[in-house]
Amino acid sequence: MxxxxxxxxxxxxxxxxxxxxxxxxxxxxxxxxxxxxxxxxxxxxxxxxxxxLKWEQDYTSAGRAFGRAGLWTKKSAEKANASSPCIHVNDDEVSWIQVPQIFSYSFVNATVGNVEQLTTLEAIASEASPILDVVRTNDRDDALSTASLSPWLSARQPVFLPRHSFIPSSPPMLPDLPSPMHSSLLSYYLDKICPITVPSSVNKSPFANLILPFSITSSPAVLEALLALAACHRSKNDTAFRSTSLKLGHNVLRTLRGRLATEDALQVAMDPETLVIMMILCQYEIINECDKRWVVHLKGARDLIRVRRNAQLYPSSGQSSNELVEFAEKYFAFQDVIGRTACGEEPIFGSDFWTSQGEDTDAWLGCSAGLVSILCEITELSRRHRSRPEVSLLPEFQYQAASLERRLCSLRQRVFDEEDDILSLSAELKRMAAELYLHCALNGATPAMPLVVGHVQQVLRLVSVLLEHGVLAGLSWPLFVAAVELDPMEDLEWSSKNDVSNDVPNHARPFVLYALDRLSGSITNVTKTRSVIEQVWLARGHDDFSDLRPEGYEKGQNDWERYVAPLCGNMSLA
Incomplete structure (x- = not known):
């Protein structure tokens, strides 16, 4: 007492x-x-x-009174009761807020270091791509971009017409391999990897009906490369396969280097095996780290294809080799196109690779060659604007942007099987994402504009439908384009809660994180894609609460050039 x-x-x-x-x-x-x-x-x-020294913030965060602030007296309690009378509320007037489901992928973390980096966009760009030199613009005239949205946007319904196509035969029986581990990896490649390389199960994957038969009948080196790819993909969930992946990949790379160093250069270039090995190694590096090494294979493939085309001759090994080489060339060219949409770098493959009249939907691309051709032209026009922002004021630039928009709106992507709804949805998803990319990269659209909000909602709806059907191929690029164009000041609701299942978020940011988690089993590098998306979100949020104008605003850069392009060097989105 x-x-x-x-x-x-x-x-x-x-x-x-x-x-x-x-x-x-x-x-x-x-x-x-x-x-x-x-x-x-x-x-x-x-x-x-x-x-x-004692700090009030520390006491407040710990729920403790600071100094004598929490001293209780009878008089203070009486004053509190007098000033704050008790309010009685009926049960009918009480509404409880539903506690949202929290998942492991739902957290976007930011540290003090992130905030310091966000003060200048150059600091973020240097961290995101310290090795590959991102194309930078020189000193420019201080001219603000006044390019407005062109009036050519119109609603359209996709039209799908049947076409005839060659249905490839089934691959041969699997060979006997030297170890049970290799046999397991080959089965994994055939059962797990090949089905997720195409959006629709109606069409056979070229990785199954072209590359696998070639490896079994003609190239042990390609077969070993496929085993390395399978081990690399499997190591994402089981680290026990990491050492096997590295060993097999090293053997394949050593074999390729040996051939390039000892054999005739033209003979090596004309052999389909060389191009196929480089393609598999490129995909291996994308799954593994998605750093500059996959770009090295991309540039090497360009030189190899240039030698082949200059020779104007294919080896006499049958039609299957021609189809195999054509697919390998298409693989590299498509990787180049989709990657450049994000970063705006100089092209590795020229736009002449794609025909603007190609309206047939390719089963592996998930869209038509005509759409890829339009993407090439959008990216090149965007590069012109990035080097000279004042060109957006010229009638020629505005006419070209409007012409590309008209072509996108009227594009017909025909599907061989009219009942193949998955491939049709995949083609329409990429077309909608291309429209969104065009408005942001050429017309100066920003996330707050209703046009952008509408496109983002449509893209996310199509992504949700394809995920429900188990599709993993071809979703990274559309999801990325929609994610980086979310308004940080609005929690966008892309769908009503009644239209989606309980485990699917109906708000944009949680759904993007959910979709990226679902794509973790694909053959893309989801880790780097998510990292760039988070950095764009943090940069936008920082600038919205900052009194300073964003970096590049005075130079006339548009929204895509300020926030997205500097972060996307060495990034694969195909």
Whole structure:
């Protein structure tokens, strides 16, 4: 019990705030004698006095009162009751907020270092691509881009017409391999990897009906490359396959280097095996780290294809080799096109590879060659604007942008099987994403514009439908384009909760994270894609709450050039 004061006339003693450390720790009164107080002298303690700084924020975050702020008195309680009367609420007037489901992929973390990097966009770009030199613009005239959205946007319904196509035969029987591990990897490649390389199960994957038969009948090196690819993909979920992946990949690379160093250059270039090995190694590096090494294979393939085309001759090994080479060339060219839409770098493959009249939907591309041709032209026009922002004011530039928009709106992507709804949806998804990309890269559209919001909602709806059908191929690029164009000031609801299942978020950002998690089993590098998306979100949010204008605003850069392009060097989205 507290002790009573004998002399009621004596004023209460105030708390000593300058006592020694031992007295304060023991909560006894210190007489502050120097060099040692009486309490420490009696107990034999070292008498030390120091000042300890206390911060109100630390106390508030811990839920504790700071200083005497939390001192309770009867008078203060009476005042609180008088000023804050109790309000009685009926049960009918109470509405409980539903607690959302939280998943492991739902967290976007930002540290103090991230905030410091967001002060300048150049710092982010240098971290995102420290090795590959991203195309930079020189000093430009301070001219703001006044390119407005062109009036050519019109609603359209996709028209799908049948066409005839060659249905490839089934691959031969699997060969006997030297170890059970290799046999398991080959089965994994055929059962797990090949089906996720095409959006529709109606069409056979070229990785199954072209590359696998060629590896079994003609090229042990290609077969070993397929095993390395399977081990690399499997190591994402099972680290026990990591060493096997590295060993097989090293053997394939050593074989390729040996041929290039010892054999005739033209003979090596004309052999389909060389191009196929480079394609598989390129896909291996994309799955593995998605750094500059996959671009090295891409540039090497360009030189190899150039030699083949200059020779104007194919080896006499049958029609299957021609189809195999054509697919390998298409693979590299498509990787180049889709990757450049994000970063705006110089092309590795020229736009003449694609025909603007190709309206047939390719089963592996998930769209038509005509759409890819339009993407090439959009990217090249965007590069012109990035080097000279003032060109957006020229009638020629505006006419070209409007012409590309008209071509996108009227594009017909025909599908061989009219009942193949999945391939039709995949082609329409890429066309919608291309329209969104055009408006942002050429017409100066921003995430807050209703046109952009509408396109983002449509893209996310199609992505959701394809994910429900188990499709993983071809979703990375459309999802990326929609994700980087989300308005940080609005929590976009792309669908009503009644239209989606319980485990699918109906708000844009949670859905993007959900979709990326679903794509973790694809043959793309989801880790890097998510990293860039998060950096774009953080940069947009930082600039919206900052009093300073974004980096590049005075130079006339549009929204895509300020926030997206500097972060996307060495990035594969195909």
């Amino acid at each position: 507290p002790r009573k004061r004998l002399n009621t006339q004596e004023a209460p003693r105030k708390r000593n705030r300058t006592g020694c450390n031992k007295c304060r720790a023991r909560k006894v009164r210190c007489d502050e004698q120097k060099p040692i107080c009486s309490q420490c002298r009696a107990k034999g303690f070292d008498c030390e006095t120091s000042i300890k």
